[in-house]
Amino acid sequence: MNRRALPAHVAVAGGGPVAFAAALAFAQAMPGTRVTLVPAPVPDAALADRWPLALPSAHAMLARLHCPPNMLLAHGVATPRLATRFLDWSADGTAWMVADEPAPPLAGAPLHQLWLRAGAPMPFHALHPACVAAEAGLVPRDVEPGLHLDARRLRDGLASLARQAGVGLSNAPLAEAAGDTGGVTALHLADGNRIEADLVIDATGPARLVATSRGFEDWGDSLPCHHLRLEPSAAAPSPIDSYRTVANGWTATWPGAAVRASRDATPGAIALVPGRLSAPMRGNVLALGEAAVQPGPLGLTGFTLALAQIALALELLPTGADMPLLSAEYNRRANQRADRMRDFLAAHYIATTTPPAMTPSLATIISQFERRGTLPPADEDSVERDAWTAMLIGQGLRPERPDPIAMGIPREVARRAVLDRAGQWRAAAGKRGS
Amino acid sequence: MSGDPSADDRVRIIVIGGGTAGWMTAAGLVGLLPAACTVHLVESEEIGIVGVGEATLPHLRAYLERLGIDEAEFMAATDATYKLGIEFRDFGRIGDRYIHPFGTYGRPLADIGFHHYWLRRQAEGAPVPPIGAYSAGVAAAEARRFERPGTDPDDPTTSFGYAYQFDATRFAPFLRRWAEARGARRTEGRVVAVERDAGDGAVRAVTLADGTRIEGDLFIDCSGFRSLLLGQELAEPWEDWSHWLPCDRAVAVPSASPDAPTEPFTRATATVAGWRWRIPLRHRVGNGHVYASAFCDDERAAELLLAGLDGPALAEPRFLKFRAGRRRRSFVGNVVAVGLASGFLEPLESTSIYLVQAAITALVEHFPDAQVADGDRDGFNAAIDAEYDRIRDFLILHYHATTRDDSPFWNHVRTMTVPDTLAEKMELWRATAQVAHYRHGLFLEPSWVAVYLGQGVVPHGWDPRADRPEGAGLDRALSGLSRAIADRVAQMPTHDAGLAAIAAGAGA
Numbered sequence: 032m033n034r035r036a037l038p039a040h041v042a043v044a045g046g047g048p049v050a051f052a053a054a055l056a057f058a059q060a061m062p063g064t065r066v067t068l069v070p071a072p073v074p075d076a077a078l079a080d081r082w083p084l085a086l087p088s089a090h091a092m093l094a095r096l097h098c099p100p101n102m103l104l105a106h107g108v109a110t111p112r113l114a115t116r117f118l119d120w121s122a123d124g125t126a127w128m129v130a131d132e133p134a135p136p137l138a139g140a141p142l143h144q145l146w147l148r149a150g151a152p153m154p155f156h157a158l159h160p161a162c163v164a165a166e167a168g169l170v171p172r173d174v175e176p177g178l179h180l181d182a183r184r185l186r187d188g189l190a191s192l193a194r195q196a197g198v199g200l201s202n203a204p205l206a207e208a209a210g211d212t213g214g215v216t217a218l219h220l221a222d223g224n225r226i227e228a229d230l231v232i233d234a235t236g237p238a239r240l241v242a243t244s245r246g247f248e249d250w251g252d253s254l255p256c257h258h259l260r261l262e263p264s265a266a267a268p269s270p271i272d273s274y275r276t277v278a279n280g281w282t283a284t285w286p287g288a289a290v291r292a293s294r295d296a297t298p299g300a301i302a303l304v305p306g307r308l309s310a311p312m313r314g315n316v317l318a319l320g321e322a323a324v325q326p327g328p329l330g331l332t333g334f335t336l337a338l339a340q341i342a343l344a345l346e347l348l349p350t351g352a353d354m355p356l357l358s359a360e361y362n363r364r365a366n367q368r369a370d371r372m373r374d375f376l377a378a379h380y381i382a383t384t385t386p387p388a389m390t391p392s393l394a395t396i397i398s399q400f401e402r403r404g405t406l407p408p409a410d411e412d413s414v415e416r417d418a419w420t421a422m423l424i425g426q427g428l429r430p431e432r433p434d435p436i437a438m439g440i441p442r443e444v445a446r447r448a449v450l451d452r453a454g455q456w457r458a459a460a461g462k463r464g465s
Numbered sequence: 466m467s468g469d470p471s472a473d474d475r476v477r478i479i480v481i482g483g484g485t486a487g488w489m490t491a492a493g494l495v496g497l498l499p500a501a502c503t504v505h506l507v508e509s510e511e512i513g514i515v516g517v518g519e520a521t522l523p524h525l526r527a528y529l530e531r532l533g534i535d536e537a538e539f540m541a542a543t544d545a546t547y548k549l550g551i552e553f554r555d556f557g558r559i560g561d562r563y564i565h566p567f568g569t570y571g572r573p574l575a576d577i578g579f580h581h582y583w584l585r586r587q588a589e590g591a592p593v594p595p596i597g598a599y600s601a602g603v604a605a606a607e608a609r610r611f612e613r614p615g616t617d618p619d620d621p622t623t624s625f626g627y628a629y630q631f632d633a634t635r636f637a638p639f640l641r642r643w644a645e646a647r648g649a650r651r652t653e654g655r656v657v658a659v660e661r662d663a664g665d666g667a668v669r670a671v672t673l674a675d676g677t678r679i680e681g682d683l684f685i686d687c688s689g690f691r692s693l694l695l696g697q698e699l700a701e702p703w704e705d706w707s708h709w710l711p712c713d714r715a716v717a718v719p720s721a722s723p724d725a726p727t728e729p730f731t732r733a734t735a736t737v738a739g740w741r742w743r744i745p746l747r748h749r750v751g752n753g754h755v756y757a758s759a760f761c762d763d764e765r766a767a768e769l770l771l772a773g774l775d776g777p778a779l780a781e782p783r784f785l786k787f788r789a790g791r792r793r794r795s796f797v798g799n800v801v802a803v804g805l806a807s808g809f810l811e812p813l814e815s816t817s818i819y820l821v822q823a824a825i826t827a828l829v830e831h832f833p834d835a836q837v838a839d840g841d842r843d844g845f846n847a848a849i850d851a852e853y854d855r856i857r858d859f860l861i862l863h864y865h866a867t868t869r870d871d872s873p874f875w876n877h878v879r880t881m882t883v884p885d886t887l888a889e890k891m892e893l894w895r896a897t898a899q900v901a902h903y904r905h906g907l908f909l910e911p912s913w914v915a916v917y918l919g920q921g922v923v924p925h926g927w928d929p930r931a932d933r934p935e936g937a938g939l940d941r942a943l944s945g946l947s948r949a950i951a952d953r954v955a956q957m958p959t960h961d962a963g964l965a966a967i968a969a970g971a972g973a
Contacts, residue, residue: 033585035897035926060576060930095576345576353896353926360893360901395843402840405830407847410904435501435832 038229038350040065042218044205044241045234047073047080048182049320049337051189053232055096056341058196060348067226068193069218070204075301076259077236079320079333082285083180084112087132088413089338090175097192098185100178108184110286111176111270113165114156115330117425118275122382127425128156128165128271131177133417135160137448143420144404144434149445153453155424159417163456165270171459176270179286180334201226208241214314215241230315230350233322234337237304242318246309252388253377254327256280256292257303264289274329276383285331292328294385303327307369311340312349312358319344324369329376335413336372340365368411375414375422382426397428404430476502476835479681481656481671481694483508485633486804486821487687488640489528493825495647496532501832504644507671507679509655512689519633519744519751520548520731520815522907523567523626528822534643540967542639544747545631547729547960549606551815555735556920558868563595563919564730565814566602567626569911571946572619574934580914581898581931582939584924591940596918598947601625601954609726610957621946622953628815630731630744630751652679656688659698667799667837668694682835685828686802690787690809695802701792709861709883710789711760711874712739712811716767717753717783721776722746729960733813736769737761737872740813747964749779755811760874787811791853796845799837801828808853813863816856819907823852851906858887859908859916866891866920891922898924 041064043054050068058066073080085093090100103109114130121127134142146155156162164171194200203222208215208231217225218241233241251257258280266284274283280293296302304325311323320337343364349357374393380386381397389397399407400423406416437445478494480487483506491506529539539545550566571579579599586593597603602625605611615623645651654673662669670680686694695701707713722745732743739756754770761769767782791808795801803824810816827848833841865883869875883891890901894917900910917923934942 032588033926033929033932035929037929063933347899348928348930351926351929356893356896357899360899364902398840399844402838403831407844408905410902432832432834432838435498435829439498439500 035353036351037061037064040067040228041230041232042067042069042226042228043232043234044069044071044208044218045073045080045232045236046070047077047234047236048083048180048185048189049077049079049236049334050232050234051186051193052096052338053234053319053341054198055189055193055196056345057232058193058198059096060345062197065199066197067199067201067228069201069220069226071235071238071240072204074236074238076303076325077238077321078303078328078331079337080186080236081182082331083182083185083334084331085109085178085180085338086332086335086413087175087177087415089335090178092338092342095342096189098188100175103178103180103185107181108188109178109180110268111170111174112179112272113161113170113174113176113270114159114272116271116273118273120274120276120382121425122427125154127154127421128159128162129418129421129425130156130159130161130165131415131418132161132175133415134158137452139440139448140434140437142417143424144437145440145445146449147404147430148433148437148440148442149449150442152446152450155421157453157456158449159421160456160459163453164460167460168270169460170270205235205240210314210316212314214316228315230317233316233318234320236321237325239318239322242308242311242316242322243313244308248306248309250305250307250327250373250377253373253390253393254305254329255294255380255385255387256329257305257327258293258296258300259303259328260291260293260297260300262289263287281329283328290328305373307366307373309366310358310362311365312361315354317344317349323365324372326369326372326376329379332372332376332413336369339368339413364411367409368413371409371412372414375419378419378422379426382428397423400430401428402430403432404434474835475500476683476833477681478502478504478683478685479671479679480504480506480685480687482512482687482689482806483637483641483651484687484689484804485637485818486689486806487685488637488644489818489821490685490687490803490825490828491649492532492640492644492647493528493829495644495649497829498832499648502683503648503650505650505652505679505681506644507652507654507656507673510653511655519746520551520630520742520812521628522815522819523628524819524822525628528825532643537967537970539639540629540631541970543629543631543635545629545967546727546745546747546964547611548628548630548731549602549611549625549729550731552606552730552732553735553863553916553919554732555869556733556740556863557866558921559871561919561921563915564597564603564606565912565915565919566597566600566606567628568600568602568614568624569621570596570914571599572621574942575930577928577930578910580918581928582934582943584898584927585931586936586939586943587923589936591936593940593943594947596914599943599950601950602627604950604954605957606728606730608954608957609728609960610954611729611960611963612957622950627729630746632746632748652677656693659694661698665798668698682799683833683837684800686800686806687804689805692792692802692806694800695792695795695797695806699797699800701794701797704790704793706789706791706857709857709881710811710864711757711877712755713786713788714758714763714766715753715755715785715787716763716770717751717785718770718774718781719749719779720752720774721779722748722750723775726959727961727964731815734773735869738766738874741770741773742812743773747968750774750776755813757874760872760877794842794846795824795849796842799833801845803828807849810853810856810860813860814856814908816907820852820856824849854886855903855906855908858884858890859912861887862891862913862916863920866916866922868921894922895924896926898927
């Protein structure tokens with residue numbers, strides 16, 4: 032007989048897209064299991080719930096939730112985000128862009144090594160068709176863009192799918208969680224009732240209404256700009272998000288909002304606390320989304336991480352008698368991914384006048400890139416390698432050691448190859464525009 | 466750094482030692498980095514090559530492809546056969562056998578790995594065949610058939626990997642011709658002195674017995690067990706693993722091929738104090754016995770080897786000594802050790818040539834200029850550490866996962882304390898049928914499943930979602946899959962027909 036068993040009852044606490052996505056995912060994966068959603072308020076600092084953005088690495092999980100990107104785009108739940116533009120960000124002030132998907136390669140050597148070999152005759156992003164198209168205001172058909180998701184419509188859509196999949200909604204919202212060292216024994220509701228569950232998912236964002244904050248690792252030293260002001264903006268939608276360095280922080284445009292993130296607390300600002308739980312799965316409580324990892328506002332990566340966590344939880348299914356072993360494996364892998372994202376985001380600040388503290392893993396990444404323009408391998412990463420490369424190059428990092436393979440390509444040949452490629456993308460963007 | 470041809474600022478690479486490691490390195494560097502380095506190899510015909518690495522892993526195909534070496538030409542030159550996996554006999558229990566294939570079992574159903582369903586039906590007493598029946602590689606190996614795998618990774622009837630079994634004494638000369646044609650220099654001679662920089666201790670030059678002095682920027686130590694530069698000159702400490710992998714000797718002998726279809730697989734048969742290898746080549750069979758001298762003397766080891774031959778021996782048995790372990794670092798100063806000069810792991814899973822290749826790949830990825838940076842060494846060493854550690858744990862599993870109690874050797878390995886990293890993996894598997902996950906390096910999930918199940922490490926639990934489908938329907942899906950694989954394999958040409966085509970092509 033199988034010593035592992037499905038949980039009889041899973042309770043999900045939360046009120047935003049992360050909570051409904053988790054409830055839906057567990058209900059789909061375990062048709063015999065009762066799944067109950069216990070509503071809880073969505074805090075202002077829960078950016079994954081309020082400003083959900085799905086990077087390409089999260090699209091497969093969206094599709095598993097019966098929300099494939101094409102459908103979300105067709106129904107207007109999603110708007111495409113092809114690239115991010117950084118202004119006044121690099122040392123010399125030149126603007127640079129990072130696309131969300133990999134760049135089509137050129138033969139002979141990695142694209143950026145060819146570009147360097149050619150003497151960098153154009154901005155690096157001119158070799159990425161998504162950047163070139165986005166600059167022309169176009170969304171080509173054959174790209175897989177990042178997706179800005181409308182928080183409310185996404186939540187309603189997921190809620191409806193969850194209902195169809197048999198997810199129950201508790202009669203009253205969450206009041207508090209009762210538990211002991213082994214986990215949570217019951218969720219107390221506002222109407223005085225209580226819910227008992229084998230597995231409790233905390234998707235209440237940074238409020239962390241169920242999970243304990245014990246063992247929270249603060250990333251404030253690595254991710255400096257986490258005091259956030261948001262104002263509605265009537266700016267026309269764009270396939271490009273723009274970030275601009277300003278005194279003591281940055282400003283950005285997100286769909287429908289003008290954003291300012293500061294290094295210091297200002298009255299009325301939303302204070303985010305970047306960091307992660309050392310053990311997002313502890314006892315019978317699984318913290319998801321920003322209850323587990325708060326990556327801060329830059330690039331809006333929290334929802335992508337949340338979907339990766341859901342996928343990992345479904346793969347391992349840390350429930351039942353062997354929960355500790357599976358939890359350890361879940362935590363190992365989820366934390367690897369979270370830390371890689373922390374390093375990716377922290378790396379955006381390395382060229383600023385006050386660069387943040389460098390974790391040892393980021394120091395290794397930066398020194399390898401500065402030496403040779405390559406990245407150490409990672410088992411878990413939600414960001415495409417090409418996005419890492421574009422982000423480091425954009426900030427002015429240049430490897431001191433020419434790529435030994437690209438060295439074998441004559442400079443003129445490399446130059447012609449990248450000029451032709453840039454011309455090809457420009458022509459494609461022009462044609463689409465006409 | 467201009468890269469202009471006017472000033473040759475290419476890194477001067479000196480490779481110490483020919484043999485498989487030396488010539489794979491020389492060929493790899495002149496083939497991949499002609500603009501970044503020059504290669505000068507020093508070898509002595511007085512010093513023989515170990516050359517037991519006759520069985521390989523599928524990764525070797527990527528090495529050949531990257532260099533643009535034609536597969537048929539390589540196979541003809543080295544009398545190679547195809548290899549679909551390794552057959553293990555008598556490891557978990559005397560009488561047991563399984564094939565560890567290069568590839569997966571079945572395909573996931575509803576996002577749950579295939580082995581979870583198989584474990585369930587097995588536990589429920591359903592008449593399911595061994596899990597190998599769901600691997601096209603295993604089925605083809607059993608049938609002595611071969612064809613190149615298909616390109617659809619989701620089609621379990623055509624998705625499998627393959628490697629080669631070849632004559633190691635012919636591989637190095639083949640690569641030598643290839644590398645010399647592309648500019649590698651070779652000097653015959655024995656290194657008698659190493660010249661170091663008084664300041665930073667870097668190796669500046671080596672002197673040969675005839676007085677020739679050879680200067681370089683980067684020295685690749687391919688001197689085999691002697692580890693001339695890394696071990697002897699730089700005295701890099703040795704990390705000993707013989708308490709986990711006690712085999713420290715091998716005796717090897719070639720034998721005539723029997724009058725039977727040529728197996729597209731390597732065989733490893735456990736003995737009372739180690740294991741015997743059997744590697745079928747085109748023109749002969751390579752045999753050897755790897756054993757622990759603490760449990761078996763040389764004479765007995767040779768007897769056991771000769772008693773297991775299935776054809777007349779073609780030479781006198783040849784003895785080798787080694788020790789499981791590695792130099793703590795492989796890249797120290799301006800010396801990079803490749804192959805046996807950096808460490809030794811017994812060839813139970815055919816990893817020797819893979820480790821050479823991994824070192825070459827890591828060197829290309831962390832290639833220094835004339836001045837080596839700390840990051841070059843650290844990056845290289847981190848990559849090699851990961852390779853060694855994972856292979857080590859996987860090899861230990863083959864000994865530890867046993868119920869054999871018929872000899873002091875098996876009692877030792879069955880009851881020894883294994884590395885924590887392995888103990889944790891086994892605990893997770895036993896309880897949950899989950900394989901600890903990583904994406905880089907050798908031996909991913911299907912390999913662990915193969916050895917766990919092949920050696921009787923059966924989990925107590927599996928993914929509970931695999932319990933959901935109704936039994937009869939699941940059995941129909943399972944038997945449909947094994948039948949599709951069997952049907953496909955029945956249409957494959959025989960292995961010998963594939964080999965004959967190679968030979969005919971080479972003769973044409």
